[in-house]
Amino acid sequence: MGAVVTAEVAGSAQVDRFDAVIAGEQRIEPRDWMPDAYRATLIRQIAQHAHSEIIGMQPEGAWLTRAPSLRRKAILLAKAQDEAGHGLYLYAAAETLGVDRAELTGKLVSGRQKYSSIFNYPALSFADVGVIGWLVDGAAICNQVPLCRCSYGPYARAMVRICKEESFHQRQGYELLITMMRGTGSQRRMVQDAVDRWWWPSLMMFGPPDGASPNTARSMAWRIKRHTNDELRQRFVDMSVPQARHLGITLPDPALSWNEERGSWDFGEPDWSELERVIEGDGPCNTERVERRRQAHEDGAWVREAALAYAHRRGAEGDRRAAGEPATEEER
Ligand SMILES: [Fe+2]
Numbered sequence: 001m002g003a004v005v006t007a008e009v010a011g012s013a014q015v016d017r018f019d020a021v022i023a024g025e026q027r028i029e030p031r032d033w034m035p036d037a038y039r040a041t042l043i044r045q046i047a048q049h050a051h052s053e054i055i056g057m058q059p060e061g062a063w064l065t066r067a068p069s070l071r072r073k074a075i076l077l078a079k080a081q082d083e084a085g086h087g088l089y090l091y092a093a094a095e096t097l098g099v100d101r102a103e104l105t106g107k108l109v110s111g112r113q114k115y116s117s118i119f120n121y122p123a124l125s126f127a128d129v130g131v132i133g134w135l136v137d138g139a140a141i142c143n144q145v146p147l148c149r150c151s152y153g154p155y156a157r158a159m160v161r162i163c164k165e166e167s168f169h170q171r172q173g174y175e176l177l178i179t180m181m182r183g184t185g186s187q188r189r190m191v192q193d194a195v196d197r198w199w200w201p202s203l204m205m206f207g208p209p210d211g212a213s214p215n216t217a218r219s220m221a222w223r224i225k226r227h228t229n230d231e232l233r234q235r236f237v238d239m240s241v242p243q244a245r246h247l248g249i250t251l252p253d254p255a256l257s258w259n260e261e262r263g264s265w266d267f268g269e270p271d272w273s274e275l276e277r278v279i280e281g282d283g284p285c286n287t288e289r290v291e292r293r294r295q296a297h298e299d300g301a302w303v304r305e306a307a308l309a310y311a312h313r314r315g316a317e318g319d320r321r322a323a324g325e326p327a328t329e330e331e332r
C-alpha cells in the first residue's frame, strides 16, 4: 500500500480541503489527501463491484455454448466481454487507492471479499438470459447511475462508460423477452418462471433495508452514495412494473399496488433472511462460483507470467535503445 497519511497526522488544512472538495461537488483524485476510512470504504466498495462484474459472467456464461441462434450467441458473447471489461476498469480504479489487483483477487477466491449475492443464483433456461439482462442489469443501472457523480474521480469516470454498456445489456435482455413472449406457450411459461425466480433476488441487490444499513449515512456524507437502499429499490420497482405489464408477465408479488398518494408502487417485503443466508455463503451456487473463479485464476497463471516476462524484455530493450546500444539477437 502507498504512503497513507493517517487522520491523526493530517494537518487541519488537509482535512479542510478534503471537506471543501466534497461540499463543492468536486472530485477527490488519487494523489489528494483523504481520510483513511474514506479510502478503506472505497477500496471495499470498488473491489466488491469489480468482483461482481467478473463473477457475474458465470450464470449467463453457462448458456454461451447453448444459445438458440448465432445472433443470440453473438449478443451474449459481447455482453460477457463487456462485463470482463467492467471488472478491469474497476480493478484499475481500486489500484489508484494503493491496493493491487492480485491482492483483491486473492481476497475474492479465499472468501474474504464479497460480490453481489445475485450471482449465486443459477440461470436455468435461456429465458434467464433475458430476465438477467432486464432485471439484474436494470437494478445495476439504478444502483450505478448515481455513482457517476461519486466524489472519487477514478470511480466516477469508470462508471460513466460502464453505465452506457449496462443500458445496452438491459435492452438486449428486454428484447429477448419480447421475442419469447411472442413465441409459443412454452416460451412464455419459461419467461414467467424465470421472472418468478429472479424478481425477489433483484430487489435484494439494493442491499438491506435502510434501518439495517449502518454505513449508508457516512457514504452519503462523503458523496460516495447519493440515495439510500430503499430509495433505489423503490425507483427500480416503479421502473419495472410498467415494463412487466408491457411484456405481459406477472411479477410474483401479491402486495404490488399503485399508491396514488405517493405516486409510487407499494410492494411486499423481500425475505431478508434469504439475503443474509446467500451473503453468508449458503446460496444455491456460492461454492461453485468461487471455485470456478479460483480455477480460472490458476489456469491463467502462465498468461500472467508470459505477459510479465514480455514486459520485462520490452523494458530492457527500451533501456538499451535509449542508451544507443544495438538490439540483441533475440530481440531482433
Ligand atoms: Fe457490468
Ligand SMILES: [Fe+2]
Pocket (backbone or CB within 6 Å): 083, 137, 165, 166, 169
Ligand atoms: Fe451488464
